[in-house]
Amino acid sequence: MKGRLFLGGAIFALGLSAYFAAEEAQKPAGIVPSPPQLNLLQFLPTAPDLRGWQPKGPPQHYKGEDLFLYIDGGAEIYREYGFKQVIVQDYRDANDRSITLEIFEMANAESAYGMFSFKSGAKGISYSIGHDARLEDYYLNFWKGPLLITLIGFDASAECREGILRLARAAEARIPLTGTRPSLISILPKEWADSARIIYLKGVLGLNNIHVFFPYDLFRFKEGLAAERNSSTLFIFRYANTEEAAARFSEVKKAFAKSPSYKNPKSLKANDFESTDAKGNILRVELQGDSIRITLTKSTVLKK
Amino acid sequence: MASKFGRREFISKSAKISVSAVLGKHLISGFADSPLAALAKDGADIAVITGTDYAAMTAKAVELLGGIGRFVPKNARVVLLPNVQSKNPGTFTKPEILRAVIKMCKNAGAKEIACLSLLTQQHWDGTGLAQVVQEEGIVLKLISSEAANFRTVPIAGGSVLTEAKITNELYNYDLFINMPITKDHAGNKFTGTMKNLMGLNSRDHNRANFHKPNWTTDPAAIEHLDKCIADLNTAVKPTLNIVDATEIIRTNGPMGPGELIKPLKVIAGVDRVAIDTTCASILGLKGEELTQIKKAYEKKLGEIDLTKVKIQEVKV
Numbered sequence: 007m008k009g010r011l012f013l014g015g016a017i018f019a020l021g022l023s024a025y026f027a028a029e030e031a032q033k034p035a036g037i038v039p040s041p042p043q044l045n046l047l048q049f050l051p052t053a054p055d056l057r058g059w060q061p062k063g064p065p066q067h068y069k070g071e072d073l074f075l076y077i078d079g080g081a082e083i084y085r086e087y088g089f090k091q092v093i094v095q096d097y098r099d100a101n102d103r104s105i106t107l108e109i110f111e112m113a114n115a116e117s118a119y120g121m122f123s124f125k126s127g128a129k130g131i132s133y134s135i136g137h138d139a140r141l142e143d144y145y146l147n148f149w150k151g152p153l154l155i156t157l158i159g160f161d162a163s164a165e166c167r168e169g170i171l172r173l174a175r176a177a178e179a180r181i182p183l184t185g186t187r188p189s190l191i192s193i194l195p196k197e198w199a200d201s202a203r204i205i206y207l208k209g210v211l212g213l214n215n216i217h218v219f220f221p222y223d224l225f226r227f228k229e230g231l232a233a234e235r236n237s238s239t240l241f242i243f244r245y246a247n248t249e250e251a252a253a254r255f256s257e258v259k260k261a262f263a264k265s266p267s268y269k270n271p272k273s274l275k276a277n278d279f280e281s282t283d284a285k286g287n288i289l290r291v292e293l294q295g296d297s298i299r300i301t302l303t304k305s306t307v308l309k310k
Numbered sequence: 311m312a313s314k315f316g317r318r319e320f321i322s323k324s325a326k327i328s329v330s331a332v333l334g335k336h337l338i339s340g341f342a343d344s345p346l347a348a349l350a351k352d353g354a355d356i357a358v359i360t361g362t363d364y365a366a367m368t369a370k371a372v373e374l375l376g377g378i379g380r381f382v383p384k385n386a387r388v389v390l391l392p393n394v395q396s397k398n399p400g401t402f403t404k405p406e407i408l409r410a411v412i413k414m415c416k417n418a419g420a421k422e423i424a425c426l427s428l429l430t431q432q433h434w435d436g437t438g439l440a441q442v443v444q445e446e447g448i449v450l451k452l453i454s455s456e457a458a459n460f461r462t463v464p465i466a467g468g469s470v471l472t473e474a475k476i477t478n479e480l481y482n483y484d485l486f487i488n489m490p491i492t493k494d495h496a497g498n499k500f501t502g503t504m505k506n507l508m509g510l511n512s513r514d515h516n517r518a519n520f521h522k523p524n525w526t527t528d529p530a531a532i533e534h535l536d537k538c539i540a541d542l543n544t545a546v547k548p549t550l551n552i553v554d555a556t557e558i559i560r561t562n563g564p565m566g567p568g569e570l571i572k573p574l575k576v577i578a579g580v581d582r583v584a585i586d587t588t589c590a591s592i593l594g595l596k597g598e599e600l601t602q603i604k605k606a607y608e609k610k611l612g613e614i615d616l617t618k619v620k621i622q623e624v625k626v
Contacts, residue, residue: 071517078429079564080495080496080497080564082497082521083497083527085527086527125561125562125567127568142567142569144567210527210529211496211497211527222530223528
């Protein structure tokens with residue numbers, strides 16, 4: 007037993023040191039992440055922690071593009087956020103009910119938070135697990151350090167949700183890694199802080215899942231966020247510096263003026279214009295320092 | 311279940327006796343070219359059934375299309391393609407729907423019924439679909455990824471694809487029933503009848519040709535995927551499509567977990583473009599805004615304007 011503990015500790019220490027070395031050398035969150043650094047096996051809860059839940063079968067492990075083998079035909083969004091590897095373990099209870107635990111290693115903590123924010127809906131309940139956790143009908147997402155953890159239950163029953171929470175807490179206890187939310191979140195205006203949902207963006211695919219402004223990558227942002235509140239959404243796209251943001255704003259303004267999909271462009275100030283899309287939604291587009299901000303107010307609200 | 315079919319079933323059963331002699335492997339190449347297309351013209355183009363008894367809904371949908379005999383002649387060898395993406399709720403075709411289709415095919419006198427899949431036994435076990443296959447005594451054919459298991463099917467006039475790599479096994483059957491679940495897709499926003507056909511095309515080919523190298527995720531790469539889906543659908547034409555729109559995910563597709571919505575519908579028909587346009591509307595999307603549907607319409611694979619389609623909606 008002692009030998010096993012020693013071996014486990016050594017693997018864990020190796021994993022940690024590799025992780026911190028990788029963090030040291032890490033580039034800004036990017037599209038091409040470095041290879042997996044962590045031994046994800048060490049984070050899987052085992053029987054003594056689980057009170058009634060047992061691992062079922064061996065874990066599955068997918069790295070890099072092999073994610074396509076796990077998420078057949080739909081792994082692109084993970085790639086955009088900087089996926090490195092995932093380990094998947096099924097658990098079952100005495101009644102053969104199952105819960106699946108997925109631990110994704112992402113490029114860094116920002117990427118893990120980003121994927122967490124993308125996967126979490128507005129209707130869930132927050133829990134104090136990891137840095138942020140959200141339980142929805144039959145599944146829970148939380149993130150800690152560069153890891154996104156997803157637990158998927160068999161249904162939305164109280165028993166299932168209890169099992170999910172128990173497994174989530176057991177996994178969390180095994181993850182000593184830490185991370186902080188992207189700094190972009192902190193520049194969200196106060197009036198948007200209580201948004202029902204805030205999604206951190208790393209690319210146009212995530213953006214297009216929320217709203218398609220143009221059928222191509224017009225904004226080319228380094229990072230972004232979308233905050234949804236009632237029937238309005240605030241988008242913030244951040245660039246490397248103010249010059250790049252200003253140049254991009256100029257392109258954005260031209261694109262809105264030329265596009266048949268937008269009407270009534272109206273310059274309010276030098277760095278601020280308004281337009282209406284084909285559905286009657288009003289868009290206010292502003293250049294603010296190193297960011298472009300768009301406030302989209304849905305036509306359904308405007309008609310009230 | 312057969313007793314529910316009524317007069318139309320009787321007529322189509324009678325009619326199929328006269329046409330069964332001309333049926334054969336050509337059916338796989340397209341229902342529209344088949345003599346069966348002339349049958350049951352009084353049926354709906356698309357049947358949309360709402361309810362909670364998924365088996366009864368499936369049977370009713372096929373009944374409204376003219377009955378199972380319109381599609382499955384006696385002694386036919388039938389292959390089914392349900393979606394077995396994952397065991398996450400709202401991501402796979404419901405076992406009750408698969409069972410209902412198998413029973414209908416049996417009642418129609420099918421000689422052989424099989425499910426095809428490029429995924430694993432684990433996928434089938436997790437979704438409960440393997441149990442249905444076993445209990446109904448039909449065959450599950452899991453196709454491994456070796457190149458020899460797939461044949462090259464030229465795609466004339468493809469927007470981006472010049473060929474598909476379709477599983478050889480498909481061609482051992484007389485007709486093919488496509489059984490997707492409609493749901494969100496975080497890449498191209500929508501999964502329906504047409505995207506499900508990627509489940510017949512070699513996974514290596516899907517990965518190398520449908521998805522851009524290095525996992526590019528810009529809109530051009532997503533449009534490329536959609537064009538590939540439309541091209542693929544010119545190479546394989548299902549005899550019938552039966553879509554699970556009962557409990558489906560509207561976020562984080564195709565695998566989920568995601569927000570589960572319950573439209574409680576089964577949708578059936580032949581026209582993939584019209585069906586997918588109908589299914590897209592359930593997810594709050596418009597067919598003309600989805601590249602895969604728009605491209606398929608441009609390729610004359612079906613009708614995108616639902617005012618030109620006879621849709622029959624029934625609650626059971």
